[in-house]
Amino acid sequence: MKKEEIIVLLNKMTLEEKIGQLLQLATPFFEGAKSEGEITGPLAQMGVDRKDVQYAGSVLGASGTEEVQAIQKAYLEKSRLNIPLLVMADVVHGYETIFPVPLAIGCSWDIPLAQKSAEVAAKEASASGIHVTFAPMVDLVRDPRWGRVMESTGEDPYLNSEFAKAFVKGFQGEDYPNNHDHVAACVKHFAAYGAPEGGRDYNTVDMSERQLREYYLPAYKAALNEGCEMVMTAFNTVDGIPATGNRKLMRSLLREEWNFEGVLISDWGAVKEMIPHGVAADDKEAALKAIEAGVDIEMMTSCYVNHLKELIENDDVSEEILDQSVLRILTLKNKLGLFEDPYRSATKERETETVFSERHRELAREQAAKSCVLLKNENILPLKKTEKLAVIGPFANSKDILGPWSWKGKVENAVSLIEGMKNYFSTENLNVAEGCGIEAGTDEEMNEAVAVAKESDIVVLALGESSDMSGEAGSLADIRLPDVQRQLVKRIKEVNKKIVVVLFNGRPLDLDGMIDEVDAILEAWYPGTEGGAAIAELLVGKRRPSGRLTMSFPYSVGQIPVYYNSFNTGRPKGAPNAQERYVSQYLDIPNEPLYPFGYGLSYTSFQYHEAILSSQSLTSEGSITLSVKVENTGDVTGEEVVQMYIRDVAGEVVRPLKELKGFEKIALEPGEARTVEFSIEEKDLRYHHSDLIHRSDEGEFIAYVGPNSRDVKGYSFSLKNR
Template identity: 80%
Template sequence: MVLQRADLLSLLDKLTVEEKIGQLIQLAPPFFEGAKSEGDITGPLATMGVTKEDARYAGSALGVAGADEVKAIQDAYLEKSRHKIPLLMMADVVHGYETIFPVPLAIGCSWDLELAKKSAEIAAKEATASGIHVTFAPMVDLVRDPRWGRVMESTGEDPLLNSLYAKAFVKGYQGEDYPESHDHLAACVKHMAAYGAPEGGRDYNTVDMSERQLREYYLPAYKAALDEGCEMVMTAFNTVDGIPATGNKKLMRTLLRDEWGFDGVVISDWGAVKEMIPHGVAADEKEAALKAINAGVDIEMMTACYVNHLTELIESGDISETLLDESVLRILELKNKLGLFEDPYRSATKEKETQTVFSKEHRKVAREQAEKSCVLLKNEEGVLPLEKSSKVAVIGPFAKGKDILGPWSMQGKIENAVPLVEGMQTYFSPDQLVVAEGCGIENGTPEQLEEALHAAKQSDVVVLALGESSDMSGEAGSLADIRLPKVQRELIRKVKELNKELVVVLFNGRPLDLDGVIHEADAILEAWYPGTEGGAAVAALLTGHANPSGRLSMSIPYSVGQIPVYYNSFNTGRPQGAPNAQERYVSQYLDIPNEPLFPFGYGMSYTTFEYRDVALSSTTLTQNEPITVTVKVANTGGVEGEEVVQLYVRDVAGEVIRPVKELKGFEKVTIAPGEEETVEFTIEEKDLRYHHSDLEFSSDNGEFVAYVGSNSRDTKAYPFTLVSSK
């Protein structure tokens, strides 16, 4: 039975200060009795300043996986627990548990919120069957710099799209019947705040921006997740206005708790409390503990500042025990909400785990998600889909390579991944396929290259499967050079010399600088890290058994020198291409375009679409009378396809500078050949609000422009006026 609040308060009153502090500590499995890796505290674990003794009262564990291990740790812990308060089991279930879906950036490119929600539901079902109570997801950091390796973990560069995905993921993880359903778990939104904007794209680096910029672009997705009921918040590693997020009282208390009303659990990222010392805002662990607890951080992950110093801080009067009690109560309330006092395993058993994890049904959804997440970037002369009668050379490190799960794959097993060649064998006979590695991901041999060229000469068309290894992206995966490795670019150049039709499939975790690819390839399919069923999905797309429908959720740069490059940028006083603009003295590069190579929202199909009869219900919008925008979209090609119809708006003259375009709505429609669909959008006054110089969130009367099109670049403009009653 779930305890009443009075019961929790009574339990809290019985705890010693030491036991209370223990609830605020989170440790990895090796610190706990019963863990598979029990006693193996080496490497980074050995430098965290935590000991096995600290695990006596620890309130939660991270990275535990598998029903048997969870039960063993929980049983050993409860046996020695004076008050039988169960552990919270947490893990990074980011894009799947064992059935691995495409990385979140790829899911963002599907523009399919329902399918994103379904992927989170499946991840939750597998994770809970394996004993996990909380996932460190969704990651909703807005990203504009592909040098940062963790862009793969975000859904992209747009605050509206990220917010909608944040809601969808939370709905999927927690479910409508949460917490009663043991097939769902608690979600933890991360990383608050602005972790996706580090200077130079270098992980853990400084973030420096105005509060207006923070509120306008970076905060909305966190707020959206919390509005959907997300249970937890994880602090970011970076600074916000000069103060590390983990010790930032203005951010984590004034904004998060007081302004937004969040009363759930706040957890630090790994080691982030102690990292305030090298940040230069804490002289020692004691000061770090003081700043974190004052900022409202309830759980310290993997360092011992709280356990070593909170008692001393209370005894000295630097903090009150009441402050400690607030954090402990929030943790107890979450454990109680999840029903852990009644069932500390939440129905997880080895039998349930075996029946649930990596099922055929789950893999089917993973394949569908992968098909809808790939983006067709180029298709000269209709090279794709491949002809059924073609002889195809599949060449490259990802031809047979299974490193397609991507970072944060939790319990995903690389041996279960479907490689591209296996997928292609479904559609081509053995005598139609010739396979060669060509090179490794970062190195190669003359023999490999010779074998590849021999294979290419035998074929009608060459499919080069290229990209990044998983450890080239993800956390701590920052790169200054985001081109394909030199050996792969050399492979492209050599194959190009054979004058064969050349298709490049990219497996990677970030938008790449496509120098050495874009001009050489006849077709380019961006597959990202597509997950367990990736090879099957990509093969279906290459052969036309599935029609590409992905659209970029993050711009692909023309050159790394443009970064950050994103669609919703500001104009300058000397914009390139403006009427009467000078040839030189405008805001431009002299050697490359200003615009990205492929813009936000871009993606091709095997069919063509035509936008017709765009109409506004009125050219005047008021507080009580919205405008309806309608457009007819016709499939003018020969096969059924999905189109993402996109609506953007520009505020022509704001109180502060406004972006050249902002996404305000989209709809993904399936249209048969020769048919058309009518898509309707509604623009309300509230859609035109933004943060003014005094941070007031309101709209301005005046001129606006609505843009309708297939991506952020290819749109047509329709002006209207806001006349508000305020």
């Protein structure tokens, strides 16, 4: 349809039909759904009737060609104007072939591979009838107590922006929307959802606009610049106003300043949640504030359908505002080709051929291997296949490794750690014991594990969090391993000194009580469908660890939030002539994290030669180059992530100690060296000043280069804007 035809269609719609387009309901409400009629409890209390369902513009959570087509067919048979449903779902890090969680994907520092993971997710989802995915989640995160850090790619705005672009490219494709192997992307959660006070989900977010623009907004903007079709509002407040009713955020910034013309959708129930937030007295006022803020689709509450008509008839809301929202929704439906093909080429044959294919599993295995981070290795890894190995712990044989947002992933299809290890160790050299559960265990289980460890050369302890301990509503005040698992470590240590820990979790952990007891730690996160196979390949050296942290591991939970791009303070610890006590420090622990941003080990070693700056003076029209030769000084091939940071020594406002401005992942053979070059331009030095204008300062800067944010060497240069 042409744009003119869409407007003609809009003008044919009744007020009720227009308002209906703004309603999104879950699958059980719709005729044709497999779960049709399961409208009980909270769903039954929504206050919608069958007419509302028939007018609803989109469905949440339908999947599989059979169900999607049945819903769409039944819906269109009763649609006066033949306007199809939009089918949306949470395809976060895979559809049925589950990739590692986004935090793990971030730790790969592999942008092209991240894009491929989104391409696979889109291909499977679209073949199964889905039109829109609620991804990527690009919230910047600094507090691992918040369970949803597993959905983010970490604590750095530059790196998050690079991944945001890659995910949108992967979901939507270069030839979107014509290629039906892709889906529309919806970036979330706008804005600053990743900064809740105390790390408690849905909690208050309070920060200056400068901090919001400097750290939390860039990744959303990067996704939109890549053509992301939709934006989802956040549950939290922004400057004291819930995001879903925040006109300054949604109208002034998103629509006017950023020129976003796509669809804005609330998160689940967020419109009505303005009532407990304390900014709306009732459903009617919530509807008024949401529509005035520019929210086009209300997800799973009925404030719009029950009150917008009255608000318009009473002239509290202009029908023109409603028409703008409906036009955006119809435009997306048309862009996806749904008026010509409501099923968008989804067939049972295509679904069977595409979903969970061997090629997709191979990519998931590669991503899982590249996402693991080797945190510690005291000459124990890689394992020798001739050694007698004990695999012990609650994750030794567990398939709960997909993560809490693996919506359509089948746990039974996951490859457990022990299944992966059986590919490399004979039955005689491989013993297994659970030892304990995630949070509890028996003396019998513990004693069995101790006996197995005693008879083995090396113990691999598979520890971590169950998937429901992370993700949405998975906030924790204590982010150490559960006590029973720490006790297991101590008991095993008493009988076997050679211990390798593999961690399965969705957040950086406080490793107190474990870190000093073991010889090696491999952070595997929730590695997805092929996790056990990928980890086994790493442990035996078939693959080499190359992941690097994108979120700092705290020395203690008391440091949180702890992140690399912090300010120096006026009394920094370690400053020349500083008094020993009266500096910014903890008296009982270091200021620095246990493992910093960018950190990770390999099975080889790398030497950074002295870097060279092409000039010590940069002008606003030119560029300078930082070159560094990196050499593999070990005995095996390895991948290194060469990282470049910059510090503005004296800004108009306080600037971070360092900020990531470039990186390159390189593979080197033993003895091989390569020169990595980073170009530095004036635009790389800009930041939001006190007047919120994005510009640079003249003066001194330091460019750092190294393997992580801590172990770097600095080189000074100056900027002259004239």
